[in-house]
Amino acid sequence: MxxxxxxxxxxxxxxxxxxxxxxxxxxxxxxxxxxxxxxxEKVTKLHFYNQELRQGPNKTLYIVAKSEVTDSLPSQFGMVFVLDHLITAGPEPDSKKLGRMQGTVMLSDLHEQSLVVLVNVIFTYGKYNGSTLSILGRNPYTEKVREISVVGGTGVFRMARGYVITRTHSESDDHTLGVYEYTVFVSH
Known part of the structure; x- marks a missing residue:
């Protein structure tokens, strides 16, 4: 043939x-x-912590691109990261695991440090196991409190929409670990 x-x-x-x-x-x-x-329609409130490990053999954040002006601007405009962070029930890295936050973030403001966030929260434990939430929006991470849109989901959260309130919970002294608190309000 x-x-x-x-x-x-x-x-x-x-x-x-x-x-x-x-x-x-x-x-x-x-x-x-x-x-x-x-x-x-239901409205669900979720609360969890995002564990961002920036250094070491198990780090969860990687730089994948820069622009020609990234290193010359205080805003680091044009830097692109991919991430695969653990999400937990409490702020401690060894607290109950809930799933992963995976996606891309980019520094997208010429004047201040602000991210464009394109991430999925993948629940791998508990009653939302197998469901996801898609988060998209601007995250000016130097501000104390930030709001980002929930634009979709799967499983239990099919056709989800809503918003996330996020705060920096803590930073390790050596800046290798950042812990971010997420409170999510989602209609589905």
Whole structure:
């Protein structure tokens, strides 16, 4: 069989078998969407801590890009980070684990240190296990209290919207660990 014949056979197989494989998922989604308007919306308040480890072999924050002006500006404009932080029930790093905060943050203000936050909170323990929240917005992290939007979610938080109030809880003396308090109000 030629390469083209194998590719055509592969696409034909996908066309035949994908509807059969996905039909269970599609049916479940149709049932969910049909009952959407009949459901009462809930508002949930969540409270957790984000553990940002900046140095060492288990660090959870990495610089992935800089602009040509990043090092010359006090705002560090143009620096881009990826993160995979532990979220916990209490401020201590060894308190009860709730999940992970994963995503990208960028320093996006020419004049002050302010982040654009694009992160997902992935719950891996407790009653929200398997659910996520998507957070997007501006975080001027030098301010005492910041507000960021919740723009979506999955699982229990499907079609979520709301907001986050975040504060810096503590910084270690050597600046290797930052602990951030998150209070989330989410409609879903």
């Amino acid at each position: 030629t390469k083209i014949g194998a590719v055509i056979l592969g696409f034909c197989s996908l066309a035949i078998f994908m509807p059969w494989v996905c039909s269970g998922l599609v049916k479940e989604e149709e049932i969910w969407s049909e009952t959407l308007c009949q459901r009462k």
